[in-house]
Amino acid sequence: MNYKQFFGRKADVVAKELLGRIFVRNTDKGSTSARIIEVGAYEEGKETDLRTGMSYEPGRLFLMPYRGSLLLNIATDREMYPSCVEIRKVATHEKTISGSGSITNFFSITQDLDGLLLGNEIQILGESIETSKILRRDGAAKNCIGIYSIRR
Numbered sequence: 001m002n003y004k005q006f007f008g009r010k011a012d013v014v015a016k017e018l019l020g021r022i023f024v025r026n027t028d029k030g031s032t033s034a035r036i037i038e039v040g041a042y043e044e045g046k047e048t049d050l051r052t053g054m055s056y057e058p059g060r061l062f063l064m065p066y067r068g069s070l071l072l073n074i075a076t077d078r079e080m081y082p083s084c085v086e087i088r089k090v091a092t093h094e095k096t097i098s099g100s101g102s103i104t105n106f107f108s109i110t111q112d113l114d115g116l117l118l119g120n121e122i123q124i125l126g127e128s129i130e131t132s133k134i135l136r137r138d139g140a141a142k143n144c145i146g147i148y149s150i151r152r
Helices: 003-007 011-018 049-055 100-106
Strands: 022-027 030-043 061-066 069-075 083-091 096-098 122-125 134-137 144-150
Touching (some): 003 011, 011 030, 011 083, 011 144, 030 100, 049 061, 049 083, 069 100, 083 100
Antiparallel strands (some): 022 122, 030 144, 069 083
């Protein structure tokens, strides 16, 4: 997958196409993977120091500190424009992990990976689900375009 090209689109388009794909974290100890089942799409909003990663080049991790956790985001659209998707819920064969901070813990993603371009260490694999299986709801943040999940 060409990550710059895939993530170089509007956040809501990318968010919908991430659903059903596999998020993979590769380390020297092995690989961990889970299916993406809920994401949030964000654009613009109040520019703060915590949100500078929203303006990263598309396809780069943006790990936003929030209440002692790191929220797992990936920059979208274009560099220098605040836009990203947040991975909010994933599922393995054994369990569902809810909450972006819990997901970064599950994948052992630490602040030193902020700004990392997806590729070898972190990958997105597989195909997205059919659009008829996507459920959208409003998010609480003013800059949230929507929260997208797989319809049950």
